[in-house]
Amino acid sequence: MDCLRAEAYVLDQLRQHLSPTLFYHGLHHTLDVVEQALALAAAEGITDTDVITLLRTAALYHDSGFLTTYQGHEAAGCALVRQVLPDFGYTTPQIELIEELIMATRMPQSPGSRQLARILCDADLDYLGRPDFWPISQTLFEELTVRGLMPNEMAWLQLQVEFLSTHRYWTPSATIRREAQKQARLAEVQKRLTR
Structure with a gap:
């Protein structure tokens, strides 16, 4: 699989064609999710380079469906994955795994027991327990x-x-890293609401 070309393709599409009113779901969010997914994978002890590559690809494509639709963007992202990743040497089982990871991020999140899906879900909502919430x-x-x-x-x-x-949070690492701060953000939101 030529992950570098697959990555360059989707980043180019996101840069050129995402709506400028995707203030949250813009390219910056995708890049943040990639960074957090890789950090969580390391924290969870994942070292297999092929597995990490598939996680990275899923993170890069997880919101690519916003190129064509707002509602149901996960399914649209999976359609894009099926369309373009074979050209970059991804096999059918690899593409099916990437689709599964993307669909796990649909709200409400449902990663099941698959560790990579749990990691991607946690990376997608990492900001909930961060200072930049x-x-x-x-x-x-x-x-x-x-x-x-x-x-x-x-x-x-x-x-x-x-x-x-x-x-x-679905992974022990994300829970340790973010849960306490997420609870602090919840308290802050509740306080604002009662003002």
């Missing part, structure tokens, strides 16, 4: 607002409380 969550609020999917800030804060309260 507030500016990142603001970009998601703006992205949803511009699409008419979020009526106001009060509704957004209520959604945040519900989401943070029910969200879980």
Whole structure:
């Protein structure tokens, strides 16, 4: 598999064709998810280079469906994977695994017992337990607002409380790294909501 060409292809597509109103789901988010997925894989003890390559490819393509649609972007990303990855030497089983990883990130997340799916899900929502939670969550609020999917800030804060309260990290490494800070962010959101 020629992962470098597969990577160059999707990064070029995302740079050229993503909507400028994807304030959250832009190229910066994809690159962050790749970085966090690789860090989590290392923390979880994954050393097989082919496995890491497949995880990296899944992370790079996980939101590529936004090139064509907002709702159901995971399935659209899987269609893109099926279309282009054979040209880069990916086998059918490798492509099916990448599709499975992408679909695991659909909300509500459902990675099952597959470690790579759990890693990708945790990487996708890593920011929930980070110091940059507030500016990142603001970009998601703006992205949803511009699409008419979020009526106001009060509704957004209520959604945040519900989401943070029910969200879980799937890997031990993400739980150790991010859970305590995520709980702190939840408390901050609840405090803003009562103001």
